[in-house]
Amino acid sequence: MNRFPDKTVIITGSSSGIGAATARRFAAEGANVVLNSRNAKDCESVAADLDPARTLIVAGDVSKPEFAREIVNKTVERFGALDVLVNNAGVAAGGMLAKASDDDIDRVIDINVKGVLYMCRAAIPELAKTEGCIVNTSSVSGLGGDWSLPIYNASKGAVTNLTRALALQLGRKKIRVNAVNPSLTRTDMTDGIADNAALFEAFKIRMPLPPPAEPDDIAGPILFLASDDARMVNGVNLPVDGGIGASNGQPNFLAYS
Numbered sequence: 001m002n003r004f005p006d007k008t009v010i011i012t013g014s015s016s017g018i019g020a021a022t023a024r025r026f027a028a029e030g031a032n033v034v035l036n037s038r039n040a041k042d043c044e045s046v047a048a049d050l051d052p053a054r055t056l057i058v059a060g061d062v063s064k065p066e067f068a069r070e071i072v073n074k075t076v077e078r079f080g081a082l083d084v085l086v087n088n089a090g091v092a093a094g095g096m097l098a099k100a101s102d103d104d105i106d107r108v109i110d111i112n113v114k115g116v117l118y119m120c121r122a123a124i125p126e127l128a129k130t131e132g133c134i135v136n137t138s139s140v141s142g143l144g145g146d147w148s149l150p151i152y153n154a155s156k157g158a159v160t161n162l163t164r165a166l167a168l169q170l171g172r173k174k175i176r177v178n179a180v181n182p183s184l185t186r187t188d189m190t191d192g193i194a195d196n197a198a199l200f201e202a203f204k205i206r207m208p209l210p211p212p213a214e215p216d217d218i219a220g221p222i223l224f225l226a227s228d229d230a231r232m233v234n235g236v237n238l239p240v241d242g243g244i245g246a247s248n249g250q251p252n253f254l255a256y257s
């Protein structure tokens with residue numbers, strides 16, 4: 001497939017995991033790709049596999065409003081337009097809220113929530129020119145609660161609802177706004193879970209399709225939402241969760257039969 005010839009895509013947090021897989025797939029389908037993480041060096045291994053003429057690294061912290069303006073400006077300077085913004089950069093913090101540090105709360109909310117707001121705000125004028133779209137990497141943690149991720153749940157819940165609100169606000173400008181909501185995916189962020197046999201076993205019991213997802217399993221739905229195939233899809237939070245959300249919360253009797 002070649003759904004994005006000469007389209008320009010910013011993918012925040014694309015030095016690893018879901019963002020890196022998404023960048024590779026956009027590039028393979030003809031897009032100009034803007035890579036981002038806090039350090040340029042972290043993006044170099046992803047960039048090394050891509051066409052330098054269609055690749056730009058803009059390093060910086062998405063939680064800073066001035067950086068959001070910088071990455072959008074540099075993208076338009078280099079490629080002439082912006083067609084797709086993938087808000088993928090994110091961090092997690094686990095544990096009991098009563099024991100959370102101020103820094104945990106600030107870091108997760110600043111990056112996961114304010115970062116998405118700043119990036120959308122900076123990108124909207126350019127996306128209006130191209131009738132482009134936004135795809136947010138939210139999470140199943142933005143659709144319901146987890147047992148031990150309250151700050152992360154608060155942050156991804158905000159992304160889920162921002163997706164709906166911006167879809168309403170921007171539809172008449174023909175800017176579509178959607179999100180993917182992955183469950184457990186094998187990336188740097190989930191290293192600890194995949195290594196924790198008991199926790200991983202609990203996921204295996206709850207998820208109908210065998211976990212974990214791989215980054216490419218999330219990149220595919222991101223590209224679908226960004227493509228013309230999804231021309232009338234707007235305001236959707238698409239679970240990419242192996243069916244975990246199909247449960248009504250009962251224990252998995254099949255696992256014990």
Ligand SMILES: NC(=O)c1ccc[n+]([C@@H]2O[C@H](COP(=O)([O-])OP(=O)(O)OC[C@H]3O[C@@H](n4cnc5c(N)ncnc54)[C@H](O)[C@@H]3O)[C@@H](O)[C@H]2O)c1
Nearest residue numbers: 013014015016017018037061062089090139184185187189
């Ligand atoms: N892995 C999972 O199970 C899972 C599940 C649901 C949602 N997600 C979401 O997917 C997204 C990607 O995470 P991942 O799992 O690929 O993990 P990852 O750690 O591999 O990727 C996170 C990326 O965000 C970048 N980043 C972090 N803070 C940043 C900042 N302030 N500015 C710019 N870049 C920053 C990192 O450099 C990295 O490129 C995140 O938003 C995460 O919340 C992951």
